[in-house]
Each structure stands twice: as structure tokens, then as C-alpha cells.
Amino acid sequence: MASPDSVSGVDFIREIIAEDLKTNKHGGKVATRFPPEPNGYLHIGHAKSICLNFGIALENKGGVCHLRFDDTNPCKEEVEYIEAIKRDVLWLGFDWGKHLYYTSDYFEKLYEYAVQLIHQGKAYVCSLSTDEIREYRGTLTQSGKDSPYRTRSIEENINLFKRMRGGEFEDGAHVLRAKIDMASPNLNMRDPAIYRIRRTKHHRTGDTWCIYPMYDFAHCLSDSIEGITHSICTTEFENHRPLYDWILETLDVDCHPQQIEFARLNLSYTVMSKRKLLELVEEKQVSGWDDPRMPTISGMKRRGYTPEAIRNFCERIGVAKRESMVDIALLEHFVREDLNKRALRVMAVLHPLKVVIDNYPDGKEEDLECINNPEDTTMGTRKVPFSKILYIEQDDFLEEPPKKFFRLAPGREVRLRYAYFITCVSVIKDEATGKIKELHCTYDPETRGGSAPDGRKVQSTIHWVSAEHSIEAEVRLYDHLFTKADPCGEKDEADFKKFLNPDSLETLTSCRVEPCLANAKHGSRYQFERLGYFCVDTGDSTGKKLVFNRTVTLRDTWAKVQKAEGT
């Protein structure tokens, strides 16, 4: 029996938060955080987390969400990533306001906490080597054994820890460990390392430090310092929660946030780990982190996806604990849904086929009125030039049309969108190859604008551009990055690259687009009628050479028919 005020239909995390609010657990406050490590670009999986954390803050009165860079490992982190991450979060539509933090800002405090732990007899300096520590840790089924350094006196530990900070030791010589339980069935509790020596320049603190806190130590305390109420992370950290809680309890801090774990997002036909994505970037399998085929936020942005579409997607997939694989078709659905409402329609011919209108006067040209967006008439109309010689799509003509093919064929009449009805009268082929070179058609002057006064119907409407007036453009067609829905499903982790899709990028260099596109701005999005959504590439498009990225195709029932017939 559901109580009338029970929260239902929301995810389990929001349910917990609503309950906490009701019981006044955190004094009515809601503070979340998004804590990326600046060691790579953000991807759609991060978008899920961003929407969750910032979304929760937005939904609750007085709620806040901090952006905190978890920069505790100077070996892997770079400022370039920090800037990229900030840009991507903003682009997605979220704002941390004044709440921008860095774990490195807490290094001094964290050091003091570590000293306090030593004083409490709850941490010690261990001088075992990495290999020895591993040996002493035991295995999943066998308990570990105590380090011989576990019994060092507090004074000795303090002295050693100070000298670690002072730079007296080489990397790896010592490590500070929490003194918990080497027999714990949870390996994270077997005296985890909390500080290690790294004589590496940090991108923010420079050479100030040569010891750096580990994630487990830094994260919970950073949350606590910032007054976070709900620390939301992914399920692989579930095993770390006892340690998270142990540190905050042992140190007796005022603020003890609740860690809650949810399942990370997996998307079909792509990979979702910064390590793997970095590998693709470094091996030049893609042009960079913002390659439009990448599942990164910057890649999707360059591809033409909108923040709204991504947010809608994140909302729709929900939040739960079970491992799952979301169909990339769902993401594409939200992209289409959003773009359908807002994208300007234009005509573009990707694979041009020359068409001569035999009975159209030489040298004549006229401007025909076209609707910019039938979904939104406030977007108005534009004039598109028409003339005797046109280009249509090669796919829109078949010399021997199968039964369900409605487009142009010898003797058949179709409509040129917003223009005239035309009838194909002859086909000119290359004598050597047999390839169709051009079509000759006649037009019906009575059908100007696209409708016939006698009311006769045509089976289809095709798009076109005027040969003389259209401009050349390069168009990049993208397909899934991988050929396999789950490229990481193999036994061998490294095998994912076997499934890289060799056809994920097809570059078309002789496309013809409407003249109105001559001054199209970087990133602006269009629907090329009957083809899909495209945007002006921000990287390579110039005034001299227009470059478009295909964001996503239109739903294509003809393609479906063809597939069903096995052609």
C-alpha cells in the first residue's frame, strides 16, 4: 500500500534524497558534486552523472552542485582537460556558479587529517615495496598478513611522514597506510595506502608537494570539507564505501556525506572508458577527442547533437544499479526529436546526377519559395533558384525500378520539391562503362510551386539543386564507431579495436548545396531534406570550402524496405 506522500516514479537516489529531506537528515540541505579527474575528456557516461548531480541540485530549493576536479594524481592529469571539462559542462547547460573546487586546494588540510590519523594510531608509514605490499595483502579468498612496519611508534610515523613530505625519499620508498584490518574480506580495508610519494610536478600546485593523497582518502574528506550531503558515484565504488565511512568516522568530522552508487552507462556500438578513448586518440584511430564519432561530449557537439537532446536522453535512460547497455538508437531518437523542431530545412545533393529539363528555356532562372521548417512556420520561407540544369540524388533514379520504388524512372513523373513536376524522357550513359551520366526530362509549367491544377498526383517528391547556382561542399557521413554492439564483450580486453568500423567515416567531396548555405556559420544545424541532419564542421569548414557533418539520418522507411527485401 503506497502512502499518499510516498515518492514514486523517480529513481532510487532521488527517493533517498526526498526521504532525507523529509526526516531533515542534513538540515534540509542538498549538496551534490560532480568530481571528474582531469585526465581525459568527458563522455556521454559523464553526461549521465552531470545530469543526475546538477539535476538534483536544480530540483531542490537551495540545492547546489559543486564541480570538483579530483586532481590527486599528477602523473596523468593536465590543464587542457580541466578547460575542456568546464567547457563541456557549461555547454551541456549546467552551471556550478561559485562552486568550483579542486582537491589539490585541500592538500594542506588533507595532510593534517593524515597526521591526525597517525596520532590516533590509525595510520602508519609502511616501507614495504609495491610487490611486497601485494604479497602481504593476501588474495580474494585468503586473508592478508600484517606489514612488519605496522607496529611503528606514532613518533616514528610522524617523523617519517614529515620527511616524506620533505622530499627525503624516492618514489615508492614509503607509503602511508590506514591501519584497519588485514583480514578483512573487503580488500579495500586491508590497510589501504592513503598517501604515496610522487616526485612529479602537479599541474596546479607545481613542486609544492611530493606526496599525494590517494582517491579513497582524498575523496571522502573533500566531500566532507565541502559539506556535500549525497556523494553519488558508480557501482565499482560500492566496495569502497566501508572505507569512505571508516575514514570519516575515525577522523570524527562534522559532515559525513552519504555515498550512493548507481550503474554506469554503457552505449551500444561504442566504448565508454577514458582509457580506451585515449587509446583511440593517441593511435589516431580518430581525429581527436572531439572527433564526431567519439561518444565524448565534445565529439557529439561537433557532430551536431544538441545539449537538450543529450539531457532528454539522460533523463529517459533513468538511474538504477543494474548493469545495462542502452541502444544508441535511443540517443539518436532524441537528437532527431530535437532537431526536427528547430533545424532549418535546405536542399543538398550528396551524390549528384545531372538532369537537363529539355523544355525549360535556356538561360531562364526563377526563384521558388521554400518553407524553412514545416514544423515551425515562424521560421519563414526562403527563395531557391531554379534553372534548366539541375542535380538530383543518384539514388532517386532507377532505370529499372522495383515494385516499391516510387522515385524517378524512365517515363515516370515525380515532383521536384517546391518546384515542378518533371518526367524522365531519356537516359544518357557513358558508352564505355554503362554508367548513367545524365537524365533528360520535361517539366510541366502548370505545376510551378509543386502542385498540379488538374489535381493529378505523383508518387514521390525528390530534392534538387540548380547546377549553376548551387555551391560545392564536402560532407562527412558518420556511422557507428564499432561494428559490434558490445566491442568490449571479448575475453581479451585489448580486442575491442578488432571491431572498429572501417566505414565509420565516409567523406563526400563533390556535394552540391543550396546557395543560401554559402555563409553558414560554424556549428549551425540544418536538415538536408530527405537525408538527415547536418551541421557545419567547427574544425575544418572555411569560407572557401564548406564542410558538413552528418549528425544523424532521417528515419528511412525506404532503406528499411530495401533491407527487408535483401537488396
Next chain:
RNA sequence: UGGGGAAUAGUGUAACGGUAGCACAAGUGACUCUGGAUCACUUUGUCGGGGUUCGAAUCCCUGUUCCCCAGCCA
């Protein structure tokens, strides 16, 4: 018997002892100057086995499967 999680249409996610719902995908039809969009309709599901109950996806027992953990990564 290492420990920690999770199992609901093809996919994802609701239902918190009371009609298994929603979205995508798939299919059918209507409409259409985009084979687009839109609209209507349809197919498909509670991991297995026991039990409690008038009634179980939900509670109990039991089995199975999948994921995570042996970094001085996060």
C-alpha cells in the same frame, strides 16, 4: 559458503502486497509537396523451483546467472 552488488518485453526503466505501465526498437494502418514529421493500432516481459497470502514482480526459503574487488589509478 572470500566479500560486495544486480536480475521485469529486443533495449532501458516504472510499479514499494491489489489491473505489470512508459519510452525506444519492431510491425500495421491513416495522413502527407521530405519514403521525414504527425496520429491510431498491434506484437513481445516479472531468472528457475518451492513457500506465506484471498491476492506476490514485490515478503520468506532455495537454486541459477551476470557484474565489481587482490593499483603506491580514479
